Amino acid sequence: MEGVERQRVRRRHGHLLLQQAAEDALFFGVEHWQFGHASTLLTRHTVLVPADPIQRLLADPPDLPVRAGLDEIAAALRTAGTAVVQAPPGTGKTTLVPPAVAALVDGKVIVTQPRRIAARAAARRLAQLLGEPVGETVGYSVRGDRSVGARTRIEVVTTGVLLRRLQRDPELRGIAAVVLDEVHERQLDADLTLAMLVDVRAHLRPDLLLVAMSATVEAERTAGLLGHAPVVTVPGALHPVTEVWCPLPTGVRRSDDRGLTPRFLDHVAACVRRALVEQAGDVLVFLPGVGEVSAVVGRLAGAEADVRPLHGRLPPREQDLALTAGDRRRVVVSTAVAESSLTVPGVRTVVDAGLSRQPRTDHRRGLAGLVTVSVSRAAAEQRAGRAGREGPGAVYRCWSQAEHAHLPPHPEPEIATADLTSFALEIATWGHPDPSGLALMDQPPASAMAAARATLAGLGAVEEDGSVTDRGRDIAQVAADPRLARALLDGAEAVGARRAAEVVALLSEDVRAPGADLVAALRSVRRGGPGAPAWAAAVTQLQASLPASQRGSGERMTDDVAVGLVVALAHPDRIARLRPGGTAYLMTSGTGAVLAPGSALAGQPWLAIADADRRPGVRDATIRSAAPLAEDLALEAATAMWHESDEVGWTDGRVVARRVVALGAIELSSVPINDPPPELVAAAVRDGLRQEGLTVLPWTEAATALRHRMAFLHRTLGAPWPDVSDEALTSSIETWLGPELARIRGTRDLRRIDVTSALRRLLPWPEAGRLDELAPERVTVPSGSAVRVAYDGDQPVLAVRIQEVFGWTAAPALADGRVPLLLHLLSPARRPAAVTADLASFWRSGYPQVRSELRGRYPKHAWPEDPTDEPPRRGVRR
Template sequence: MSDALPIDGVLPDLRAAIAKAGRAVLAAPPGAGKTTRVPLALLSDIAGRIVMLEPRRLAARAAAERMAATLNEPVGETVGYRIRGDAKVGNATRIEVVTEGILTRMLQSDPELTGIGALVFDEFHERSLNADLGLALAWEVRGALRDDLALIVMSATLDTGPVAALLGDAPIVRSEGRAFPVETKWLDTPVRSGTRFEAAASALIERAVAETKGGVLVFLPGEGEIRRVAADLRLPADCHIHPLFGAMDMKAQRAAIRPAETGRKIVLATSIAETSLTIEDVRVVVDTGRARRARFDPGSGMSRLVTEPVSRAEADQRRGRAGRVAEGTCYRMWTKGEEGALPAFPPAEIEVADLAPLVLELALWGAGDGKELAFLTPPNPGVLNEARALLEDLGALDATGITAHGKALSRLPLHPRLGHMLMHAGRDAAPLAALMAERDPLPRSASVDLALRLEALARPGEAIANRGVVERVKAEAKRLTRLAPDAPPMNPAEMAALAYPDRVGLRRKGDQPRYVLSGGKGAVLSEDDPMAGARLIVVTDTDGNPREARIRQAIEITEAELRAVHGAQIGWHQVCEWSKRENRVIAREQERFGAVVLADRTWKDADPDAMARAMLDGVRQLGLTPSEAARRFLARVALVRESDADLPDMSEDAMMDRLEDWLLPHLGGVRTAADWKGFDLLPALRAMLDWGQMQRLDQAAPAHFVTPLDSKIPIDYSGEAPEIAVRLQEMFGVTEHPRVGRTPLRVTLLSPARRPVQTTTDLPSFWATSYEDVRKDMRGRYPKHPWPDDPVDASPTRRAKPRR
């Protein structure tokens, strides 16, 4: 091999590790040459084919072409590639460069990997879902079926220790990389708040071009930013701008990679240019510090693209692009002080992605939830459950595991949703499946109507924002047509409802175009969109907001079309529920598809038990409202329970937790907040105690004090001491202070008008001391009532003095 590369120095160590252990982890910085050198170096050591996995199609093709050129051969002889929709391999091919999903299909169709001697996982630090799954399956195959299968995991920035441990303490081989220094330049001050991102990026690119020589590689979050920055840039005439992103056609991507024939090349790229690709004339990197990732929200069942700060590992990877072939410079669009706040590594895709495809693969493998597989990052159980529920709705899984339909879906190069649609709707669904698997070909200003996208495939016009997307969709549609079965004809709305049974939306009442989705979530449409008046829609793309997702793509569907597709899932339901808005129990009969209510009517003769159970939700909202008598009862129970643990816990929290047990039987006829306000809790509370418990309660904390005139005065136990309030005249002749057990009652003596006169815990002392002063005051106010000189000898009374 000509043109020595840094990786060459450690290739003997790598070959020795594979010969001895059959596995290795190779750490080599960007530009070391691991992608194109390692497979070639292993050719003489490995019996069978070497399959190398690349995370991106562009990188897979470029790596295969570079290795074939090293051997002075065309691609497809010793070195070939296999990517979605394209393959160049032959009978003599020994090295196959494939994208990661291809390996999963190889493993599922032939777990022994017949004819394959080694698997090489390149750029594993990207932690794609397919790479994690592929490594987990390959490791199980090596342990159970193929102990001769060599495994090599290669990375530039990954923490190698955990990967080596995962692979049974695999040997770690390190390459120091090329010794081309890269000068890093940070901003002096942070980008000013309010500054447009594209303006800040353009300014930094223009500065980098003015201060340096050679090609410039700029990292931007996505295609939109690339196009806007390209429009903003003001560069010298000899500078040629080349976009580079995944949705471009291969010809345009190759133009961005090739050295410039004249002048300076300025490549505006997404993260596609972080790894595996060597853009030979690049000497300068401008890193805007942003990356776009897909985030899956299990609560909404939707994925959304979010723009986030890059991790330090990604920033180092990008910086390395400037030093691959010569000394370079890296400009970072943040200050050195801001760098410490960046995360160390990007999240693994298994942590943030939709796991429905993974769950389907695990079911096909027979691995259940994957707990027994060697995942570097185990999948989240909650997200797995959400994915499993979707697959069950699609008929891909049942209680016994994967179904025949699920096996058919696993063979399709589509998300299970789209595969389900293709299998039921047939060949006519191929264009729609290909379209929904790609990015939107229309500009952001276009209506959300999915039908417009289908029309664009048939008649591309000036409104197309990305013709490369249209061409890829057409090519993929042809391929899917060959995989699709025969099926009865369906229109696009019915097809979309097959793929998204949880996203059929019904417009809510009101002026705003807000929709409730069949899966229970909410979604909103722009008021000025032509579809804003549609009653029923199928939402095929949103921004993923978990509270109320903004609709980015949808198609109108009629009720008849919905019934034609999901008629078996539409049915009448009797609903009793508490209405927070009306503060009452409502009883309805509703025809529903999931959370979408297609018809609604009053439920006459509603089940009383269902009404009572619905009222419990009202009680939870309104809270307990005990009457004075009920409050005193609760206080008695609380007091006695301190020494008698056999009594039930009647604290408010405990009562609310057990509403079904004690309150439900007493709620007959209670339907509204007003009914509840007038409801007496005391009978229900007393029913919680059996006869023995009531006897002990009455003995330890009697409910009443009986006056000499047989009046029952309620005793209040809620204070520091038990208390009664009684008219003073009723206590005449009482010579011993009232008690509960040994505890004296706190007695509030009342005037004839029932106003407090005196509070005492020693009634005999009151008669002997304070009574005379009270008598003098009260005789003037209430002359018609008796105020004897000696209250101890007087008879108790409730009456005034008799008239003369």
């Protein structure tokens, strides 16, 4: 037995991790032939091999780099109960870590993957290594598809599936360990699952083993969340990958208002054909979405290779076809599903378009969706690594080396950009409506959380403090976005369980709607069109998630009516009505929307919009999918948005008061109001003054003069004398015009405002008592006349006839002597004769010329040679 044990240990290449577990396992005998060490004769003896398939695999595991870290992972789990495995893609962590963990425990091991396609592929790979079909020792569970048996010890699931289980059973009874794979992708579900599992270990299951696996350098942050878990680093075994830069040809744009340009997709296809000529092995192509995958697959028709699409919407059989190497060379054209969580065998060349899709949400307009962005440098390196798993490879990058230097270093975590409605409901149902109490890698933005809570409150799912309601728990039981879950629960009562599930599945599976027509899309998938298998599985699952009392409810409406109502129940903020006399629509959220040209829905008076996106710089959103809707059903679906209000606004220079009935931003009817509330009138006038300026007020000569005097003092002396410019007065309307605004009932009342009195409210006290001293309204000249001072220029001006200032040697200075009056000396006919601020100088040098020019013209008036010694006169000489 000692020799057998030595041979067994030797065959395991020194992995003592498995020794203790193997000693407790069942063994069976097999005949093993080998050459003897001392002779050339064949000898026959019996080797004991574990009967347990997991032990058999670990006794002779595949030659993968992660084998070197299995002992360290086991030691970490025995001592700390947690571990973080940092290993690049291709090291075999998804293949060998789960069975290594299973060898340490008695219960089931759950392994998470970010996508359904990756979960199925990981389960198939591990089952093949065990020599079993999927569903025996290794199984999987994803939305709409499950293959698990009574003997299953390792179950691969998506993070969404594990979230549902955690909500139903926080103790995870029967589960001994959880392995979270691909945590570096920072998907929202993955971040939340990790936080909830930390909570479970801290309060319910300290015995639950937890392993987080990442392909990037954020392992230390993850380890901190797990209570300073040991970090096991496994070096990669990638072969060298040659970089080939393929910048766009001159004049070719990557994208325009409609998305990626056809010429850019031509460029990607040309790079693939070039790679087929220059490199060996299979080619893996990365594109941002399903539409681009299909476009490039079409452009590669006739290539000397099997061209296979790969994305999450394909049926499992077609996905398997793309993931299985064949006799011919392959080109696998994929979305980001193949970036890190899938192994595509045979690939020696990667062609990277350099783009990815990320969630973005316009919280103000209530529009969420995916946008196309440049990949990060980390993602580009990860994609390139796919070419170096099996031997030296090459990556063809469809951009320039200079552009590469400006890419962001890492992708943004989904929690920073995504719609957080599902997240907010999950944490409320978990009992942590405040996310700061959870072990999250990053906290969500406050504005996004506020918008999510507002949406949930509108669904009746949470209380004001964010805690979950009974209705919220019912919504959370449905494996769908909370809006879709509400539509399923309420729609089943109105249109029947089956039809409600069909429409919700149509929305959740993101089935393409030709011409934006969702009714046509529903009929297509019923006939077995694109996306039908996944849709049918989702329908079954959704119908099963309904309460037993609703599952048998029959269909009560036609498709045309039912689809619109269910969509409206899901997105009441996207109910839209055709604008009068136009082709654009107005949504209840206040956002405009338009259909693409040629849509069969054009001209429908009401629409229930399921999907719309708005490009930067474009006023209206583009409707991607919608269904016709009747007005009465719109009111039924969006009852919470129906409101009646008194609206008083400023329109075309006048105050308009109406009583309005509206559905959100859509006005249904209105009637005039004869006696509107004063506070609304005041607010309308404020808006009008801001829009049209202060000229709408009745500016009398006295009010204008007072404003000019105040402006002069502010300009000359500064504070506390106030700024009375248009900008300053408009921004402080409530301060100086407040009491007058409160008395306004309509436009006519504007003409009754005493602007002079209103301006006096701005005068500072006690300085206001010196107003007439510092900036007198009139100045008495030597003739005894009180002449008005003009303050509307840069310097105060006194316009007076020359004869009235005889005897003055200097003009008075204002503002405590700081600014001399500027004298406009007038002829007897009150025409300007001279302008001066230095009267003494004028009498000496300027007056003689004026006297010689004017005394002949005005002989009846005094023109003395020395005006400083002449008495002033108001009229003619006597």
